[in-house]
Amino acid sequence: MELRTPAYDENYSIRVKRALIQGALTFYTMMGTPAAVNKIIETIFETGYIREWYEYGGDPYHFKAYTTNPAITSDDVEEFKRVLGSVKRLSAWLDEIVLDLSTPATKIYVGHWIHTGDFITLQKATL
Incomplete structure (x- = not known):
């Protein structure tokens, strides 16, 4: 089965x-479908998806690959590009690979406290 598995490489992790x-x-x-490209992205990068040209205003038949995994290396990117040629449709072209590290919007609360008071000087009692 290994010899006929698409994109299989002995150097991959278990x-x-x-x-x-x-x-x-x-x-x-x-x-040859976007689902195949998504599957490869999820397998190599662990997380990710593609956006077709009409979703971001690109040239026809182009797409972008997105991942949110900050641990990817340049070797992972090169491997993805190598494998991509065997799974994407021939008329599709990769524009770029985007590492999306955005965080969702959140509310930030800031508080402070001010204390004012008088100074009291204590003197030693004499007997």
Whole structure:
């Protein structure tokens, strides 16, 4: 099965190898579709998705790959580009890979406390 698993590489971690082998049959039914590219993004980058050209105003047949995993390396990116050629449709072109590290909007509360008082000088009692 390993020799026919799309995008399989002996250098992958055990986790990635298992995910590729487990989804091989399903993956073959999706080849050439955005779902196949999403599956590869999730397998190599652990998290991510694609946006088609009409979703961001790009050129026809182009897409962008997004990931939110801050631990990806340049080797992961190169591997993704290598594998992408075998799973995407031939008419699709990758514009860029975007590492999205944005955080959701949140409310920030600030408080302060002021204390004012008088100084009292104590003197030693004499007997």
